[in-house]
Amino acid sequence: DAGITQSPRHKVTETGTPVTLRCHQTENHRYMYWYRQDPGHGLRLIHYSYGVKDTDKGEVSDGYSVSRSKTEDFLLTLESATSSQTSVYFCAISGRTSGSFASYEQYFGPGTRLTVT
Amino acid sequence: DQQVKQNSPSLSVQEGRISILNCDYTNSMFDYFLWYKKYPAEGPTFLISISSIKDKNEDGRFTVFLNKSAKHLSLHIVPSQPGDSAVYFCAASVGGSQGNLIFGKGTKLSVKP
Numbered sequence: 527d528a529g530i531t532q533s534p535r536h537k538v539t540e541t542g543t544p545v546t547l548r549c550h551q552t553e554n555h556r557y558m559y560w561y562r563q564d565p566g567h568g569l570r571l572i573h574y575s576y577g578v579k580d581t582d583k584g585e586v587s588d589g590y591s592v593s594r595s596k597t598e599d600f601l602l603t604l605e606s607a608t609s610s611q612t613s614v615y616f617c618a619i620s621g622r623t624s625g626s627f628a629s630y631e632q633y634f635g636p637g638t639r640l641t642v643t
Numbered sequence: 644d645q646q647v648k649q650n651s652p653s654l655s656v657q658e659g660r661i662s663i664l665n666c667d668y669t670n671s672m673f674d675y676f677l678w679y680k681k682y683p684a685e686g687p688t689f690l691i692s693i694s695s696i697k698d699k700n701e702d703g704r705f706t707v708f709l710n711k712s713a714k715h716l717s718l719h720i721v722p723s724q725p726g727d728s729a730v731y732f733c734a735a736s737v738g739g740s741q742g743n744l745i746f747g748k749g750t751k752l753s754v755k756p
Contacts, residue, residue: 530686559743568649568732568748569687584743616686630675630736632744634686 549617666733
């Protein structure tokens with residue numbers, strides 16, 4: 527299994543507070559992703575990173591920001607948490623290189639369950 | 644609009660029989676497809692993939708079939724085992740871009756002993 531950890535694994539927070547979730551990898555993979563999983567929606571991409579300090583928005587980026595100052599760490603911040611951001615958040619990594627179909631797979635962390643009350 | 648659709652939310656199969664999970668897509672630019680398995684309280688686990696230049700890929704008990712003209716792929720599990728009980732996600736990617744994956748909503752497979 528790819529070396530991916532997420533912290534915290536569980537968090538309860540109040541509406542309006544900032545929250546930061548951390549993803550840490552030991553695989554030296556270039557690409558990192560943040561998804562949320564909600565019933566009836568599958569997995570939806572929030573933000574992704576294609577290198578240190580290189581990030582871009584995904585499908586559901588509103589209310590979220592990310593930062594990547596080191597290859598191994600990708601942080602997801604909820605600037606002011608809302609109840610609609612109650613979800614399970616997954617980080618993923620990919621060692622994809624251009625032109626290599628075999629490396630398009632993404633490998634997921636164990637998830638963070640976030641509850642916003 | 645959903646670009647990747649898994650129209651069956653659930654599937655129940657007897658142990659030892661074949662499980663067939665289906666996935667349809669609408670974007671003809673997708674050229675790489677993946678299946679993930681997810682157990683409760685765990686992250687999704689990569690299972691098998693196929694590129695659009697193939698119509699079949701096999702890995703042990705798992706085979707993925709791709710029908711590009713119908714924009715349809717399926718995952719066959721033979722024989723099904725109780726440990727296969729999980730949620731299965733289909734995902735698709737457009738090569739040449741960042742390769743971001745678009746996921747379906749998942750199908751919950753239950754394999755009964």
